[in-house]
Amino acid sequence: MFVTTxxxxxxxxxxxxxxxxxxxxxxxxxxxxxxxxxxxxxxDGRIASMxxxxxxxxxxxxIDGTGSFLSPGLWxxxxxxxxxxxxxxxxxxxxxxxxxxxxxxxxxxxERLLPVLDAHYTPPAKAPRVFFAGPLLDGAPLxxxxxxxSGIGQSVVTTEEARLRVQQLHKAGVHFIKIYEMVTPxxxxxxxxxxxxxxxxxxxxxPLSMLASNAAPRVQSLEHLRNVEMDCAADxxxxxxxxxxxxxxxxxxxxxxxxxxxxxxxxQRNRAIANEDADRCDRVLASLRNTIQVPTARLNAMTQHxxxxxxxxxxxxxxxxxxxxxxxxxAADYMDPESYRKQGEWTLQMLPRLVASDVTxxxxxxxxxxxAVPGYSLHRxxxxxxxxxxxxxxxxxxxxxxxxxxxxxxxxxxKVAEGYRADLLLLQQNPLEDIRHSRSIRAVISRGAIVxxxxxxx
Numbered sequence: 001m002f003v004t005t006x007x008x009x010x011x012x013x014x015x016x017x018x019x020x021x022x023x024x025x026x027x028x029x030x031x032x033x034x035x036x037x038x039x040x041x042x043x044d045g046r047i048a049s050m051x052x053x054x055x056x057x058x059x060x061x062x063i064d065g066t067g068s069f070l071s072p073g074l075w076x077x078x079x080x081x082x083x084x085x086x087x088x089x090x091x092x093x094x095x096x097x098x099x100x101x102x103x104x105x106x107x108x109x110x111e112r113l114l115p116v117l118d119a120h121y122t123p124p125a126k127a128p129r130v131f132f133a134g135p136l137l138d139g140a141p142l143x144x145x146x147x148x149x150s151g152i153g154q155s156v157v158t159t160e161e162a163r164l165r166v167q168q169l170h171k172a173g174v175h176f177i178k179i180y181e182m183v184t185p186x187x188x189x190x191x192x193x194x195x196x197x198x199x200x201x202x203x204x205x206x207p208l209s210m211l212a213s214n215a216a217p218r219v220q221s222l223e224h225l226r227n228v229e230m231d232c233a234a235d236x237x238x239x240x241x242x243x244x245x246x247x248x249x250x251x252x253x254x255x256x257x258x259x260x261x262x263x264x265x266x267x268q269r270n271r272a273i274a275n276e277d278a279d280r281c282d283r284v285l286a287s288l289r290n291t292i293q294v295p296t297a298r299l300n301a302m303t304q305h306x307x308x309x310x311x312x313x314x315x316x317x318x319x320x321x322x323x324x325x326x327x328x329x330x331a332a333d334y335m336d337p338e339s340y341r342k343q344g345e346w347t348l349q350m351l352p353r354l355v356a357s358d359v360t361x362x363x364x365x366x367x368x369x370x371x372a373v374p375g376y377s378l379h380r381x382x383x384x385x386x387x388x389x390x391x392x393x394x395x396x397x398x399x400x401x402x403x404x405x406x407x408x409x410x411x412x413x414x415k416v417a418e419g420y421r422a423d424l425l426l427l428q429q430n431p432l433e434d435i436r437h438s439r440s441i442r443a444v445i446s447r448g449a450i451v452x453x454x455x456x457x458x
């Protein structure tokens with residue numbers, strides 16, 4: 001995966017966290033599986049040592065881990081922290097409450113996002129690690145533009161603009177860049193070359209003017225599996241030409257980008273799914289092997305797995321701001337269950353095919369878009385991945401090891417091992433036995449500090 005010299009996103013503590021010793025706990029992760037029951041000592045935000053009968057500083061906080069499991073903290077690889085102002089004050093708490101200790105913000109105007117991060121990282125605030133991309137780097141017409149939807153997109157139409165924009169974002173401190181669907185192939189190429197030069201990983205949607213098999217090998221992650229289905233069609237080249245003509249017409253007529261994209265998807269997506277060429281699709285999947293796929297299955301398969309059918313959905317909504325509760329309690333009334341049925345079915349049957357083709361899966365939710373409760377929705381994503389055919393180890397890796405690999409941080413994050421950063425969950429049950437056990441949280445440790453201790457509430 002992409003190796004970068006970026007600095008890990010950190011939160012400044014008023015003082016260094018106290019040492020923590022967890023006695024008689026069973027560590028587990030997606031790399032080593034379930035390990036022997038032992039003690040785990042955390043000092044200065046890292047796992048200092050693991051073993052039997054460890055000595056600990058007298059100042060250490062003691063946790064009795066008897067009968068419990070110690071897992072790496074979870075990631076959500078696809079979030080938008082500044083998309084909806086109603087979530088600004090609660091998002092960090094929700095993430096940590098559900099054991100999400102790192103997130104990848106995949107699109108937000110820096111003018112809106114940076115103040116949110118400042119508030120999250122000002123002591124005594126507690127927040128997950130945040131790795132951010134800045135705005136969606138899009139073409140014309142712009143999909144997310146103006147004041148709508150937080151104006152998270154930015155139009156870039158020349159290769160020189162692309163080069164300069166990546167340089168500006170690098171100077172602004174972004175951890176990666178995000179390429180969107182309306183970019184032209186030459187601008188896409190300019191983004192990639194400049195990001196490579198500066199050591200920035202790239203997350204992307206497949207541009208509508210390109211084939212997935214041409215775009216995927218040049219970026220480090222693809223989002224939503226969107227537009228992959230058009231490359232799997234028997235008439236993929238004809239569909240590509242049709243898209244390019246529609247895009248050119250949209251630019252000439254100064255069309256609304258959101259409407260134009262919707263029109264292209266309406267014309268082509270279900271048609272492509274119905275006309276899949278299995279051999280061609282196998283070749284497309286092979287082209288994805290060095291690129292993490294973040295399918296956001298809970299979003300794509302909303303028809304098959306609507307969140308408002310979950311037991312306890314009303315209780316989950318009670319954790320949200322009142323304005324959101326009033327809106328989201330009506331979610332079932334807003335959704336047209338047939339609109340995305342085919343795309344949902346395609347996503348769910350594609351997931352095991354991706355794994356069989358040695359394609360790496362990452363876990364992301366697009367929260368708060370599409371009734372995605374921050375934190376809660378990551379657990380739903382993992383459960384949907386497993387229902388679709390992934391094993392529990394692959395699913396856990398998707399929310400621990402894989403996100404760290406995207407940033408070249410797999411030597412410090414994503415495992416329970418000596419020297420690793422202490423982002424950890426104390427669980428009542430083993431998620432490698434049943435992925436639903438990822439919800440059985442007893443305590444959350446972020447950067448070596450206990451940020452939520454459910455034992456005190458029992």
